[in-house]
Amino acid sequence: MAVSMSPKQKVYQGVLKEIRQFIDNNQLESGDKLPSERELSEKLQAGRSSIREALRALELLGLIETRHGEGTYLSTYRSLQTVELLSSFILQKSVTKGDLFSTKKMLEKEAAKQVFYDLDENDLDRLRSIIDNSELLPYDKHVMFFEYLFDKTKNLLLKKVWQLMERFSFTINKSYYKPSFYEELLQNYMTNQYGLIENLFNGVVLPYED
Amino acid sequence: MAVSMSPKQKVYQGVLKEIRQFIDNNQLESGDKLPSERELSEKLQAGRSSIREALRALELLGLIETRHGEGTYLSTYRSLQTVELLSSFILQKSVTKGDLFSTKKMLEKEAAKQVFYDLDENDLDRLRSIIDNSELLPYDKHVMFFEYLFDKTKNLLLKKVWQLMERFSFTINKSYYKPSFYEELLQNYMTNQYGLIENLFNGVVLPYED
DNA sequence: GTTCACAAGGTGGTCAGACCACTTAATCAT
DNA sequence: ATGATTAAGTGGTCTGACCACCTTGTGAAC
Numbered sequence: 001m002a003v004s005m006s007p008k009q010k011v012y013q014g015v016l017k018e019i020r021q022f023i024d025n026n027q028l029e030s031g032d033k034l035p036s037e038r039e040l041s042e043k044l045q046a047g048r049s050s051i052r053e054a055l056r057a058l059e060l061l062g063l064i065e066t067r068h069g070e071g072t073y074l075s076t077y078r079s080l081q082t083v084e085l086l087s088s089f090i091l092q093k094s095v096t097k098g099d100l101f102s103t104k105k106m107l108e109k110e111a112a113k114q115v116f117y118d119l120d121e122n123d124l125d126r127l128r129s130i131i132d133n134s135e136l137l138p139y140d141k142h143v144m145f146f147e148y149l150f151d152k153t154k155n156l157l158l159k160k161v162w163q164l165m166e167r168f169s170f171t172i173n174k175s176y177y178k179p180s181f182y183e184e185l186l187q188n189y190m191t192n193q194y195g196l197i198e199n200l201f202n203g204v205v206l207p208y209e210d
Numbered sequence: 211m212a213v214s215m216s217p218k219q220k221v222y223q224g225v226l227k228e229i230r231q232f233i234d235n236n237q238l239e240s241g242d243k244l245p246s247e248r249e250l251s252e253k254l255q256a257g258r259s260s261i262r263e264a265l266r267a268l269e270l271l272g273l274i275e276t277r278h279g280e281g282t283y284l285s286t287y288r289s290l291q292t293v294e295l296l297s298s299f300i301l302q303k304s305v306t307k308g309d310l311f312s313t314k315k316m317l318e319k320e321a322a323k324q325v326f327y328d329l330d331e332n333d334l335d336r337l338r339s340i341i342d343n344s345e346l347l348p349y350d351k352h353v354m355f356f357e358y359l360f361d362k363t364k365n366l367l368l369k370k371v372w373q374l375m376e377r378f379s380f381t382i383n384k385s386y387y388k389p390s391f392y393e394e395l396l397q398n399y400m401t402n403q404y405g406l407i408e409n410l411f412n413g414v415v416l417p418y419e420d
Numbered sequence: 421g422t423t424c425a426c427a428a429g430g431t432g433g434t435c436a437g438a439c440c441a442c443t444t445a446a447t448c449a450t
Numbered sequence: 451a452t453g454a455t456t457a458a459g460t461g462g463t464c465t466g467a468c469c470a471c472c473t474t475g476t477g478a479a480c
Contacts, residue, residue: 011434012266036460047435049259052462053266056222060267068461069442099367106368110316157309158316161371221463246431257464262433278432279471 011046015054018044023074034064034072101175101207104165107158108146109201112185115152116194123152124189131182138208142176175207221256225264228254233284244274244282272373311385311417314375317368318356319411322395325362326404333362334399341392348418352386385417 019034028034037055041048055072058064065075130136130144143166150159181204188196229244244250247265251258265282268274275285340346340354353376360369391414398406 038460041435047433049262049436050434052259053263053434055461056263057267057270060271066461067443069444069459071443071460099365103365103367103371106320110320155309155312156306157313157375161313165367220461248431251464259465260463263463265432276432277472279430279473281431281472 011050012053012057015040015044015046015051016057019054019058028074030074032074034074036071100165104162105201105204105207107162107165108149109197111146111149111153111158111162112201113194113197114155115149116189116197118152119189123148124186127182127186127189131179131186138176138179139174141182145182177204178208221260222263222267225250225254225256225261226267229264229268238284240284242284244284246281310375314372315411315414317372317375318359319408321356321359321363321368321372322411323404323407324365325359326399326407328362329399333358334396337392337396337399341389341396348386348389349384351392355392387414388418 019040022028022035034040035043037048037051040046040051044051055064055066059066063075064072066072127145127148130141130148133141136144146162147159150162153159181200184200185197188194188200229250232238232245238244245253247258247261250256250261254261265274265276269276273285274282276282337355337358340351340358343351346354356372357369360372363369391410394410395407398404398410
């Protein structure tokens, strides 16, 4: 095993790193083919079994896809089977309502702050129309309002994490902030008061629930 | 390979299921020990390499923990949230390095702020010993340092989300802040300067990488 | 009896080589 | 041309062999 590695790192972890680098260097994209196991084994000077351990891990993560007799490819679509299998590993131990709420709030606060300098007139109008729309339920307003903000952050991961928590907390209750909250936040945006955002969120102790 | 399995299922996937069942049947909990690889190999009538492929995958997911010379243990992680998050955003990458880094940084900042008023002398000593330990690599220091902070937040979900990102970013690169960062943060804690934490994190633009 | 050093056994880490199953492409016979 | 056959390449799996590491127990020295 010649995969350069820091002390006590396992070979398969080094292989993981090498593979990532290979993908980078060769600009591989979804659907592209990786070198064969034997080729990687020789090139990285590691046993084929170690190569396989790394590939298996990547496979379970859904990052690659292997086709018997063909080769290994960068994954293109998501495999449901994997997810199901993983889910079955789960034992109860659910997150507390408190953890969920405070973490979600934190994400919302952060999004609200991050977009502060990127909002223009148009954005503010949009946000206003959401909170003024009497057709919408408070909870729906909440979701739409923040969805808009998260989109503005341009951080897909951040939005994804928030959505997951939103979806999960949805199964518990539909929570949102008191109506004046959104109004004040918008006010802070319009009057350019960055510093007050933090305080606004910190003032929220308990959410409203449906 | 006698692991009962539907057509074309790979042995390691069957092994995965068997292991889950084993955990169920024996009521194993976090920290408990799994049978040895050789024992599983014999019991499930599968080659040790197949057993290992399954274990490696579980390890990368953070569901188990292996200790050289000792055995394999159920990890203390293990949670629905972890798996759900994993499967959803990892499978549909488009998550950029930048998103990952900034989201992770955000979580770390938030943890650093949340624990501000809960740290006592003992905590500060612990943190200091981590950053002063010359045996540790910068990346390991980073992980240990923030792991400590996340533990102090008492918010399991927050920690899990962070761990998840840490683990995922690990497959890309081992990133950490410049050494003086931790020093300054600790300094802010000692001199009771809550306000400076935000600035400290905002000052971080790019991480160091290994 | 207590303590310490060391040997033995168990466990994960890794490798090499052997087959098997499957896919693709080249080859050959029609 | 067309279709069947063959060969080569690839993943899938097993076996057996070492190595490195940890725990435990044994026995020697005190």
